[in-house]
Amino acid sequence: MNEHNRVAEGWLQLGTTLSHAARPTPDERGCYVNPPVTRGSTVVFPSLEAMQRQGATRYEHESIYGAMGSPIQHELEKAIAVIEGGTDCQIVSSGLAACTLPLLAFLSAGDHCLFSDSVYGPTRRFAENVLRRFGVEISYFPPMAEEKELEAFMTPKTRVVFTESPGSHTFEVQDIPMLARVAHRNNAKLFVDNTWGFGIFAPFAHGADLSIQALTKYPAGHSDVIAGAITVAERKTWEQLRDTAIQTGQVAGPDDCWLTLRGLRTMGVRLAQQARSALDLAVWLQQQPEVAQVLHPALPDCPGHALWARDFTGAGCLFGVVLDSRYSGQDMERMINSLRLFGIGASWGGYESLVLPTTGGIQRAFASPMGKASAFRLQVGLEQTSDLVADLQQAFKQLHTA
Numbered sequence: 001m002n003e004h005n006r007v008a009e010g011w012l013q014l015g016t017t018l019s020h021a022a023r024p025t026p027d028e029r030g031c032y033v034n035p036p037v038t039r040g041s042t043v044v045f046p047s048l049e050a051m052q053r054q055g056a057t058r059y060e061h062e063s064i065y066g067a068m069g070s071p072i073q074h075e076l077e078k079a080i081a082v083i084e085g086g087t088d089c090q091i092v093s094s095g096l097a098a099c100t101l102p103l104l105a106f107l108s109a110g111d112h113c114l115f116s117d118s119v120y121g122p123t124r125r126f127a128e129n130v131l132r133r134f135g136v137e138i139s140y141f142p143p144m145a146e147e148k149e150l151e152a153f154m155t156p157k158t159r160v161v162f163t164e165s166p167g168s169h170t171f172e173v174q175d176i177p178m179l180a181r182v183a184h185r186n187n188a189k190l191f192v193d194n195t196w197g198f199g200i201f202a203p204f205a206h207g208a209d210l211s212i213q214a215l216t217k218y219p220a221g222h223s224d225v226i227a228g229a230i231t232v233a234e235r236k237t238w239e240q241l242r243d244t245a246i247q248t249g250q251v252a253g254p255d256d257c258w259l260t261l262r263g264l265r266t267m268g269v270r271l272a273q274q275a276r277s278a279l280d281l282a283v284w285l286q287q288q289p290e291v292a293q294v295l296h297p298a299l300p301d302c303p304g305h306a307l308w309a310r311d312f313t314g315a316g317c318l319f320g321v322v323l324d325s326r327y328s329g330q331d332m333e334r335m336i337n338s339l340r341l342f343g344i345g346a347s348w349g350g351y352e353s354l355v356l357p358t359t360g361g362i363q364r365a366f367a368s369p370m371g372k373a374s375a376f377r378l379q380v381g382l383e384q385t386s387d388l389v390a391d392l393q394q395a396f397k398q399l400h401t402a
């Protein structure tokens, strides 16, 4: 199969699951196709006994109060758990909350947590500014580390290895089964921020203990929702996570859950198209004399490409572009400012294209694959591919006008 189909394959395979997950079963009176939105804080009961009985079911996603999640939140949790392949899921208020909550749930003072150097910037800042303050030791490993090298970063206190594959700025695809082996050998858990790989990478089949999603990205898909999800591989990890979610007041609003479930229904076709378009743009960019390297996991010169080919059933719509070293940051700025179809903005996974510089401001403990060159990342939306190429073509002229 050529790469053009390969990047879309997994998205199309998801279609049946996305169409049927978390749907009500019709009874004799019939029912609407979609679960309804229920807005509320207080839940009232006919007796104290009934309230206590319901309270005891909190691990079954039931609630006695709105801060423990609404019925539509629990429907969304079921759908995400099915897609990730885990036993249970907790929806939280943002993708970042989905990164921080499991660290709060499973780390204590005196523990060590090992992060991939390519980890999402705000997760890194949480580790540096909050976890350290509570006595958790933090260190980083180079994302492309081999098994022996990684083993040397583990300490007797390491309880969690946290990674994101591929990194959303530098796109290193990592060997998750190997990371899981090393973590488990050392009595630690492996947490994966699977935002890029949602639906096309099965975290638990590859050894992860917990998977994190920014639902804000592909599932919501329309740049109008902030939400996150944490899914676990096994029931035994679930209770501590669920208790911490309740204890920290983590919840998402019912309307955001409903919008995310609605977005999820069309995620497969949206992303199949966006993944094909992104690869077409990546290949076009590779052929431009202004470009030094394109960091897209489906391209052979992306770090970890062979791991992508082994472990993923498709590709995302976000990738990186490194400009030739003769172009300064100012050259790139002129180029980015003159793009018409690519909005300048954070985030990704929506239906519209975006651009963001990725040089400067990104903290790394080890060398980044982009070096010091001017670089940017593209989020590819549903615009016609040839229109996006034409936009890049006209903007690239700005690189030469200094």
Ligand SMILES: *Cc1c(COP(=O)(O)O)cnc(C)c1O
Residues within 6 Å of the ligand: 094, 095, 096, 097, 099, 120, 164, 168, 193, 195, 196, 214, 215, 216, 217, 226, 227, 228, 347
């Ligand atoms: C966007 C993002 C997050 C955070 O999601 P928000 O909903 O924006 O808080 C976490 N991890 C990755 C990899 C992301 O790209």
